[in-house]
Structure formats: C-alpha cells, structure tokens
Amino acid sequence: xxxxxxxxxxxxxxxxxxxxxxxxxxxxxxxxxxxxxxxxxxxxxxxxxxxxxxxxxxxxxxxxxxxxxxxxxxxxxxxxxxxxxxxxxxxxxxxxxxxxxxxxxxxxxxxx
Amino acid sequence: xxxxxxxxxxxxxxxxxxxxxxxxxxxxxxxxxxxxxxxxxxxxxxxxxxxxxxxxxxxxxxxxxxxxxxxxxxxxxxxxxxxxxxxxxxxxxxxxxxxxxxxxxxxxxxxxxxxxxxxxxxxxxxxxxxxxxxxxxxxxx
Numbered sequence: 492x493x494x495x496x497x498x499x500x501x502x503x504x505x506x507x508x509x510x511x512x513x514x515x516x517x518x519x520x521x522x523x524x525x526x527x528x529x530x531x532x533x534x535x536x537x538x539x540x541x542x543x544x545x546x547x548x549x550x551x552x553x554x555x556x557x558x559x560x561x562x563x564x565x566x567x568x569x570x571x572x573x574x575x576x577x578x579x580x581x582x583x584x585x586x587x588x589x590x591x592x593x594x595x596x597x598x599x600x601x602x603x
Numbered sequence: 604x605x606x607x608x609x610x611x612x613x614x615x616x617x618x619x620x621x622x623x624x625x626x627x628x629x630x631x632x633x634x635x636x637x638x639x640x641x642x643x644x645x646x647x648x649x650x651x652x653x654x655x656x657x658x659x660x661x662x663x664x665x666x667x668x669x670x671x672x673x674x675x676x677x678x679x680x681x682x683x684x685x686x687x688x689x690x691x692x693x694x695x696x697x698x699x700x701x702x703x704x705x706x707x708x709x710x711x712x713x714x715x716x717x718x719x720x721x722x723x724x725x726x727x728x729x730x731x732x733x734x735x736x737x738x739x740x741x742x743x744x
Contacts, residue, residue: 510620513649514613542620542638544645545712555704573638580719581712582700 494522496529502600503530504593508539511547520550527554531563534596538569548583555586564603566596604679608664609648611656611682619648619667623678626669630676630741639720640678640739646713647680647689647735655684655733673741675722680735686728689714689735 492509503526511519526533533554537543551567558565567589570578578584590596607622609615620641627637644667651665661684668679695711718724723738 510617512613512616512620512645513653514616542641542645544642544649545716546649548712549709552704552707552709559705573635576635576638577642577716580700580716582702583704586704 492518494519496522496526498529499597500601501530502532502534502597504534504536504597506536506539506593510542511540511550512542512544513546516544516546516550519547520553523550523554524557527557527561527563531558531561532600533558533563533565534568534593534600535565536568536593536596537571537574540574541571543574543577548577548581551583551587564600566590566599568593568596604668604670606669607667609667611652611661611663611665613649613652615652616645616648620645622667626671626676626678627739630671630739632676632739633742636739636742640676640737643717643720643724643737644678644680646717647737650687650689650713651680651682651684651733651735655682655687659684671741675741676739678737678739680733680737682733683731684733687733688726688728689717690724690726694718 492515495506497504505523505526554565567587570589609619623641623644656663663683665682670677694715721737722740725736727734
C-alpha cells in the first residue's frame, strides 16, 4: 500500500493505492493524520483500493472525528462496491459523502 | 483437506487473502461472496496474529485447511494460541451501528463483518488448537 498527499489550495487529497489491512492501516492512519493537521477539508481517494478491513474503518472513524472537531469536511472518492457494502453494513456510509472523482470532490469542498 | 501454513505476522495477510481468492475461484464463488470470505478470514487471522500470538509473545505459524465439496467451500483457520472464542464477545447491535461515529465504540466490528461475510461461521477448540470455521455455499447452477 502507498499513500500520497497532495495539497490543492486549501484542500488536501489523500490518495491510497493497494489494500488496507492491519499491516498497512498504521501507514494510512499516519498520513490521514498529517492531512487533517494540515487542512480541515480532506478528500480521501480510494479508487485504487480493492480491499479494506475493519482496520481501515478505524482510520476513517479517526478522520471523521478529527474533521468534525475542526468543523471541516471529508469526502471519499472512488469507493469500490465491495467496500461500500461493508460501509453500509457497519453504518459508516451515512457519515461520508462519496463521489466518483477527485475533481468532483474538490468542487464540493471548495463550495463552503 | 488441503493445508497451507503462514507465519503468524501481519505481513502474511496479503498472501493469505490471495490464497483465499484462489480457493474461491476453484469453488466458483461469485465476486461478492469471495470478498465476504476474504474479509472474514482477514479479520479472524488479524485477531489471531495480534492478540493470540504477538500480544502473548508467541511466535508460531497458523494453518489454513480447506475443502471444496459438492455444495460448499470450507475454510478453517487453525492456530496454537490460548483458547479464544471470537463468538463469546459481545457484538455491536443495530442501535450501536446506527450511532453517530462520534459516539460509537469501535470494538467488535471485525467479528461482526466476519459473521456477515460468510454463510456460516463457527468456532471450536480441538486438540489444543483454535479452529475458526468459515463455510460458503457454492452457487447452484
């Protein structure tokens, strides 16, 4: 798994490539934390993530709490059908906006 | 039964999922069922590795036993850690899962996803080993 952070003005995009499991989640968490320290508007691009276990859900929970406490906003991008199913089963899906592309996410995040 | 061993470390999870992928392919499971099984096996293996082995200071392998019958794919994770029944812990219920992410406890999601992901999950302690048993029904053609 690889994580890349890119700043687009006041927005930080966290791009993840590869599987998120209990081996790789700490690296995802470290980068997500850097992103929320840097900006309160975050897009997490999961287009290139095929698999995410509950270790990844824990990181999303941490991001959600960090962003919420800063009155910021987080959008998930390109979440696979399998991962969306897991997010529905666990009730996570109600708390995240999910869009298809980073460009869409940036437009929405810039609006407010 | 087929059998394959993996070192009890998180670096094994990737290869473990590939192996489950391969077994699912052999059994002809659909894509969604394959993902559910892969997630279930990953969650239970993670618990074995992090709590059964690493936290207890135990260095050991765990084994994947599998069998494809006419109707089912059966996958068994077998480990040498202290007896631990994942079904004995309390699971999140509907009210926990509808709670805001700010208020909810994060524990128990792994076993919850395990049970949701497979057609049947059971646990037994047999011959000094934990056996976590995952069953997937094959699709009727």
